[in-house]
Amino acid sequence: xxxxxxxxxxxxxxxxxxxxxxxxxxxxxxxxxxxxxxxxxxxxxxxxxxxxxxxxxxxxxxxxxxxxxxxxxxxxxxxxxxxxxxxxxxxxxxxxxxxxxxxxxxxxxxxxxxxxxxxxxxxxxxxxxxxxxxxxxxxxxxxxxxxxxxxxxxxxxxxxxxxxxxxxxxxxxxxxxxxxxxxxxxxxxxxxxxxxxxxxxxxxxxxxxxxxxxxxxxxxxxxxxxxxxxxxxxxxxxxxxxxxxxxxxxxxxxxxxxxxxxxxxxxxxxxxxxxxxxxxxxxxxxxxxxxxxxxxxxxxxxxxxxxxxxxxxxxxxxxxxxxxxxxxxxxxxxxxxxxxxxxxxxxxxxxxxxxxxxxxxxxxxxxxxxxxxxxxxxxxxxxxxxxxxxxxxxxxxxxxxxxxxxxxxxxxxxxxxxxxxxxxxxxxxxxxxxxxxxxxxxxxxxxxxxxxxxxxxxxxxxxxxxxxxxxxxxxxxxxxxxxxxxxxxxxxxxxxxxxxxxxxxxxxxxxxxxxxxxxxxxxxxxxxxxxxxxxxxxxxxxxxxxxxxxxxxxxxxxxxxxxxxxxxxxxxxxxxxxxxxxxxxxxxxxxxxxxxxxxxxxxxxxxxxxxxxxxxxxxxxxxxxxxxxxxxxxxxxxxxxxxxxxxxxxxxxxxxxxxxxxxxxxxxxxxxxxxxxxxxxxxxxxxxxxxxxxxxxxxxxxxxxxxxxxxxxxxxxxxxxxxxxxxxxxxxxxxxxxxxxxxxxxxxxxxxxxxxxxxxxxxxxxxxxxxxxxxxxxxxxxxxxxxxxxxxxxxxxxxxxxxxxxxxxxxxxxxxxxxxxxxxxxxxxxxxxxxxxxxxxxxxxxxxxxxxxxxxxxxxxxxx
Numbered sequence: 055x056x057x058x059x060x061x062x063x064x065x066x067x068x069x070x071x072x073x074x075x076x077x078x079x080x081x082x083x084x085x086x087x088x089x090x091x092x093x094x095x096x097x098x099x100x101x102x103x104x105x106x107x108x109x110x111x112x113x114x115x116x117x118x119x120x121x122x123x124x125x126x127x128x129x130x131x132x133x134x135x136x137x138x139x140x141x142x143x144x145x146x147x148x149x150x151x152x153x154x155x156x157x158x159x160x161x162x163x164x165x166x167x168x169x170x171x172x173x174x175x176x177x178x179x180x181x182x183x184x185x186x187x188x189x190x191x192x193x194x195x196x197x198x199x200x201x202x203x204x205x206x207x208x209x210x211x212x213x214x215x216x217x218x219x220x221x222x223x224x225x226x227x228x229x230x231x232x233x234x235x236x237x238x239x240x241x242x243x244x245x246x247x248x249x250x251x252x253x254x255x256x257x258x259x260x261x262x263x264x265x266x267x268x269x270x271x272x273x274x275x276x277x278x279x280x281x282x283x284x285x286x287x288x289x290x291x292x293x294x295x296x297x298x299x300x301x302x303x304x305x306x307x308x309x310x311x312x313x314x315x316x317x318x319x320x321x322x323x324x325x326x327x328x329x330x331x332x333x334x335x336x337x338x339x340x341x342x343x344x345x346x347x348x349x350x351x352x353x354x355x356x357x358x359x360x361x362x363x364x365x366x367x368x369x370x371x372x373x374x375x376x377x378x379x380x381x382x383x384x385x386x387x388x389x390x391x392x393x394x395x396x397x398x399x400x401x402x403x404x405x406x407x408x409x410x411x412x413x414x415x416x417x418x419x420x421x422x423x424x425x426x427x428x429x430x431x432x433x434x435x436x437x438x439x440x441x442x443x444x445x446x447x448x449x450x451x452x453x454x455x456x457x458x459x460x461x462x463x464x465x466x467x468x469x470x471x472x473x474x475x476x477x478x479x480x481x482x483x484x485x486x487x488x489x490x491x492x493x494x495x496x497x498x499x500x501x502x503x504x505x506x507x508x509x510x511x512x513x514x515x516x517x518x519x520x521x522x523x524x525x526x527x528x529x530x531x532x533x534x535x536x537x538x539x540x541x542x543x544x545x546x547x548x549x550x551x552x553x554x555x556x557x558x559x560x561x562x563x564x565x566x567x568x569x570x571x572x573x574x575x576x577x578x579x580x581x582x583x584x585x586x587x588x589x590x591x592x593x594x595x596x597x598x599x600x601x602x603x604x605x606x607x608x609x610x611x612x613x614x615x616x617x618x619x620x621x622x623x624x625x626x627x628x629x630x631x632x633x634x635x636x637x638x639x640x641x642x643x644x645x646x647x648x649x650x651x652x653x654x655x656x657x658x659x660x661x662x663x664x665x666x667x668x669x670x671x672x673x674x675x676x677x678x679x680x681x682x683x684x685x686x687x688x689x690x691x692x693x694x695x696x697x698x699x700x701x702x703x704x705x706x707x708x709x710x711x712x713x714x715x716x717x718x719x720x721x722x723x724x725x726x727x728x729x730x731x732x733x734x735x736x737x738x739x740x741x742x743x744x745x746x747x748x749x750x751x752x753x754x755x756x757x758x759x760x761x762x763x764x765x766x767x768x769x770x771x772x773x774x775x776x777x778x779x780x781x782x783x784x785x786x787x788x789x790x791x792x793x794x795x796x797x798x799x800x801x802x803x804x805x806x807x808x809x810x811x812x813x814x815x816x817x818x819x820x821x822x823x824x825x826x827x828x829x830x831x832x833x834x835x836x837x838x839x840x841x842x843x844x845x846x847x848x849x850x851x852x853x854x855x856x857x858x859x860x861x862x863x864x865x866x867x868x869x870x871x872x873x874x875x876x877x878x879x880x881x882x883x884x885x886x887x888x889x890x891x892x893x894x895x896x897x898x899x900x901x902x903x904x905x906x907x908x909x910x911x912x913x914x915x916x917x918x
Contacts, residue, residue: 101134109158111124112154199233202230217248239270285326308333309321326349381403412435416439456542456544459538471650474546491527492527495523497521497523499553522651561654583656592624690709693776709750710747717738738759754822756821842856854887866901867901
């Protein structure tokens with residue numbers, strides 16, 4: 055090579071060599087590996103398959119990103135990844151283009167268009183707290199609620215600090231809110247709080263992390279639960295009660311592990327079976343382990359008759375044992391039918407069912423008490439013989455018919471007051487009950503409250519109403535025969551309303567039940583609307599011809615037996631015990647027989663009501679109670695007025711809790727003067743009383759005027775003690791005759807006197823002292839004794855003192871003016887007694903003092 059200068063001079067020639075290097079090449083798509091957004095600087099790579107020219111570095115001129123200067127890289131002629139391509143931090147998502155220049159060591163280069171895709175990084179908005187779970191012996195899942203996501207994540211994984219990690223788990227995230235529902239919790243994870251990191255990932259591999267926590271709550275121990283009511287015949291469902299944890303302590307209860315709506319821990323109406331009781335903590339929602347509770351199926355007592363016909367034989371029942379009041383009893387059709395036999399036997403059932411063709415007979419005087427209904431199916435037979443009882447407790451409807459038989463001795467002309475203990479459709483008529491009664495001797499009580507005749511007895515016998523039916527026409531007019539009547543129908547039960555009433559008019563009632571009822575209870579329950587005296591017609595002697603040669607028969611002795619809370623009076627010639635049959639052949643003793651009619655007088659226009667509470671299983675036990683529960687004090691004497699020709703009238707005087715010395719509706723009974731021959735009564739406030747109740751305490755100073763009436767020609771009559779009870783059982787009882795001016799001790803026998811016909815109101819006085827002297831309780835002795843007994847009151851203490859040298863205080867009783875016993879002390883045995891701190895408000899009190907000799911002194915005090 056030569057050179058020339060400006061002057062045109064040319065140099066000598068020099069030789070040189072020119073080397074031409076090969077240009078580098080790179081085989082690549084130019085697409086950099088996509089990356090995800092990041093708050094940090096990151097690198098990506100470019101895959102190439104071959105190079106030539108041995109390039110040693112590269113640079114990238116990005117259109118919108120920061121350029122990457124010359125960067126050394128060891129290229130491989132066989133291909134590889136350029137893996138140190140820088141991506142600035144916080145590079146937004148998008149696709150970026152640029153020119154990559156590849157250099158060789160001798161400076162040769164080549165360019166390559168490149169592009170980079172930056173994907174959105176996912177996000178999730180969540181509190182990071184999983185739904186708490188409860189301890190479990192099984193694996194379970196929990197959930198994580200989130201509010202929103204971005205970047206369309208498709209899976210998650212959790213790195214737990216103390217639990218088993220959960221690997222990548224696909225999940226269809228929503229861009230809105232939702233719940234991750236399949237987060238695993240290992241079995242037997244102990245209670246506590248667990249922390250970890252959850253990573254969510256998109257389909258492009260972009261991910262985000264989130265701190266998370268999980269609380270595992272402890273569970274309660276199995277609850278304490280038991281059956282508090284097994285199914286019975288009364289209630290065929292059971293009750294389960296949870297006692298721990300108790301109601302109101304933050305738990306709900308379940309018997310199926312599903313429904314925890316119960317907040318009381320008491321489950322009712324349950325059928326028989328096994329129940330699994332568990333509880334749920336209302337705060338943690340954790341359920342306890344279950345407690346197994348079994349409700350038994352109730353067992354029906356079924357008659358098998360394997361041994362004999364005796365109801366009371368345990369071997370005759372399946373399962374073995376005589377039924378009790380809680381048992382359902384079933385009488386099927388078997389070879390040997392049951393019979394309730396014996397005397398005054400009482401048996402029980404909760405429900406009684408006589409199956410089709412089954413049979414049960416309750417013999418005389420026995421009873422069965424059924425708490426609920428009686429059912430007789432198809433051709434089943436249930437027979438109650440005379441004087442037996444069906445008592446029911448619940449006011450429920452019975453199904454099917456029974457036969458109830460009643461027997462009473464009557465003559466042809468005897469009238470008997472009947473009522474029906476059953477109901478039938480169509481109803482039972484008087485003629486059906488007594489078909490042989492003469493056609494015009496069926497009587498009823500009209501709406502005008504007087505007797506009416508029902509020709510041929512076509513009238514239906516309504517429950518609770520009385521009917522008068524004469525004896526069968528075929529019966530003797532002199533000798534009584536036993537009349538057997540049958541009532542066939544559904545046994546009456548529950549509340550039954552009596553006939554219509556009108557104030558101050560007599561109503562004709564009938565016991566509506568196939569059992570006796572307690573008269574006192576009827577009186578108490580209807581006291582607001584009826585006077586408390588009941589009247590029962592009797593026919594206890596043969597009729598006779600009133601006028602020789604005539605044909606009209608009358609009774610020498612017919613009258614009403616009377617009963618109220620003081621007691622009863624009879625009309626003589628009665629036999630037996632208890633009101634066991636209609637016709638009143640026997641004393642009432644406080645009961646009204648099944649089928650018995652009776653009268654009572656209305657105070658208002660409100661009808662009387664019969665209820666099951668009045669019913670009793672038998673009727674031959676004498677006891678003194680008021681409304682069945684309150685034991686009362688009674689001291690009574692019955693006096694008979696008779697003559698040797700059969701005239702008879704009885705009166706009663708009693709000192710009784712609740713009675714006063716004025717007229718009392720429930721304790722005093724006016725004579726009805728139904729006996730055409732004689733009447734006998736005590737007199738109080740101008741009223742003639744067959745029964746007179748008087749206030750407690752009994753005082754020997756009491757006197758009671760007596761009156762009588764006679765339509766019989768002049769002759770002898772006798773007044774005598776029939777019986778006495780209470781304090782009067784041993785008390786001398788005197789009759790003062792003002793005509794003969796004598797005082798006679800009736801304890802020595804009856805007092806006989808002569809009387810002409812007429813009404814005598816001022817001849818006799820009943821008294822308990824003899825003012826003529828010479829008697830143990832003479833008036834003079836009493837007055838002297840009374841002066842030696844002192845009663846004083848101070849600071850709520852009542853002091854009793856005897857200043858008699860011979861007499862000690864033996865007994866003391868304190869009553870209010872209504873006769874209620876407030877205090878009693880027996881066996882004092884001293885001359886002084888102090889009732890300390892007596893609890894009473896200011897009132898007048900009566901102090902009754904019994905001395906050693908049996909003498910009684912009554913003192914009135916003002917207690918303050």
